[in-house]
Amino acid sequence: DARVTQTPRHKVTEMGQEVTMRCQPILGHNTVFWYRQTMMQGLELLAYFRNRAPLDDSGMPKDRFSAEMPDATLATLKIQPSEPRDSAVYFCASGLGPFNPGTDTQYFGPGTRLTVL
Amino acid sequence: QQQVKQSPQSLIVQKGGISIINCAYENTAFDYFPWYQQFPGKGPALLIAIRPDVSEKKEGRFTISFNKSAKQFSLHIMDSQPGDSATYFCAAALDRGSTLGRLYFGRGTQLTVWP
Numbered sequence: 001d002a003r004v005t006q007t008p009r010h011k012v013t014e015m016g017q018e019v020t021m022r023c024q025p026i027l028g029h030n031t032v033f034w035y036r037q038t039m040m041q042g043l044e045l046l047a048y049f050r051n052r053a054p055l056d057d058s059g060m061p062k063d064r065f066s067a068e069m070p071d072a073t074l075a076t077l078k079i080q081p082s083e084p085r086d087s088a089v090y091f092c093a094s095g096l097g098p099f100n101p102g103t104d105t106q107y108f109g110p111g112t113r114l115t116v117l
Numbered sequence: 118q119q120q121v122k123q124s125p126q127s128l129i130v131q132k133g134g135i136s137i138i139n140c141a142y143e144n145t146a147f148d149y150f151p152w153y154q155q156f157p158g159k160g161p162a163l164l165i166a167i168r169p170d171v172s173e174k175k176e177g178r179f180t181i182s183f184n185k186s187a188k189q190f191s192l193h194i195m196d197s198q199p200g201d202s203a204t205y206f207c208a209a210a211l212d213r214g215s216t217l218g219r220l221y222f223g224r225g226t227q228l229t230v231w232p
Contacts, residue, residue: 004160033219042224043161043206056219091160105151106220108160 002026004094004109012115018080021112024073025094032075033093033106034060034067043091049075082116089113120144121209123223130230136194138226140207143188147209151220152181152192155204164205165192197230204228 005024013019025032033048047057052069060067066078079086093106123140130136151166167174167181174181180193194201204227208220
């Protein structure tokens with residue numbers, strides 16, 4: 001049963017520390033999305049990649065957030081320095097693009113719950 | 118700016134009742150409308166989806182109704198069960214341009230089905 005994996009599942013850190021979240025997309029998927037979920041904003045798209053190249057990262061605060069795909073099996077989201085307002089659940093999703101709407105979808109990982117004190 | 122507006126924010130339904138969640142959009146270029154279901158501690162998962170060339174799609178107890186002229190679509194859950202208690206997100210997507218595959222999500226509806 002292929003699934004997206006994310007590590008760590010939970011992270012508690014102090015303000016100012018660097019946080020790195022990792023995602024392993026489903027094997028063969030060439031599109032990876034990073035979302036942030038909060039009660040106030042719901043699901044926000046931070047960035048997404050196709051074939052490891054960034055397609056859109058306009059949802060990401062550039063001064064502290066960075067997203068990369070070092071290889072096809074690993075996507076990373078880094079926050080440096082972290083702030084309390086970054087506390088949220090971060091989801092990675094993968095899919096096969098370019099999408100054919102109606103037949104393709106995004107598969108979400110279980111998320112990383114980040115708490116910044 | 119929220120591209121997809123979803124209501125209500127929360128919904129409480131008696132077991133066996135009908136749950137209805139509504140969404141509206143502005144961008145007429147959207148042509149794929151999925152619904153995602155999310156249980157606590159889990160990531161969202163695709164539940165059902167529709168293209169604008171049909172007005173209704175049914176899968177088991179779940180039905181999407183689509184009104185292209187009104188730019189609205191809704192999820193109906195018939196015979197709602199306690200196991201349906203979850204957060205439901207509507208979404209919309211384009212199939213043109215570099216945003217291919219990007220989903221625009223509504224804010225979510227927290228559904229509680231009482232036994």
